[in-house]
Amino acid sequence: MITVLASIQKDNYKTEIKSGSKSIISDEPHDMGGQNLGFTPSELLASSLASCTAITLKMYADRKKWDLAEAMIEVNFENEPRENLSNITMNIRIFGELDEVQRKRLLEIAHNCPIHRILQKPIEIVTHLKD
Structure with missing residues (x-):
């Protein structure tokens, strides 16, 4: 925890x-x-997804011994409370000696970062007021 x-x-x-x-x-x-x-709280939320995705890509590339020189993750987060809707758009740029198969695999792996998976599931928040 x-x-x-x-x-x-x-x-x-x-x-x-x-x-x-x-x-x-x-x-x-x-x-x-x-x-x-x-950072604002919304920026912290977006930065959690961006940094987790970057770390996940780096870990995967390292395990595969791929030449991932740099990964840049841009996350755009829009919250529309009146419509009860939030939109997250993620743009990924990867640099290094990577072929098209490796690049496509890294895009797939980006969806497997733990924060990405958390944000795609229903979330229950339990709140207590303590003394």
């Missing part, structure tokens, strides 16, 4: 996020009343 702790205090809307000994800052942009000190 992964445990993450997010803590917000008086500063609008700077949020410190911790997992073990690691920490990052999330915030909202100035036009939303924030300080623009870190």
Whole structure:
């Protein structure tokens, strides 16, 4: 199980996020009343998919001993609350000495990253208010 702790205090809307000994800052942009000190929560969601996909491609290419010099993953995330719809578009660019069969296989592998699989399934969120 992964445990993450997010803590917000008086500063609008700077949020410190911790997992073990690691920490990052999330915030909202100035036009939303924030300080623009870190990724917005939506950017964090999109970056989870982008980074997981990149890592998955690198791990697979390394196992196959393929020459994947670089993978660039661009994720566009749109949330339409009024329509109860979210759209994610992912554009992948891969560089290296890869033939067409390897490139197609890497595209297939991109769909197997753990975050991609999580986002494609129904998600249950259970919330408790603790003392």
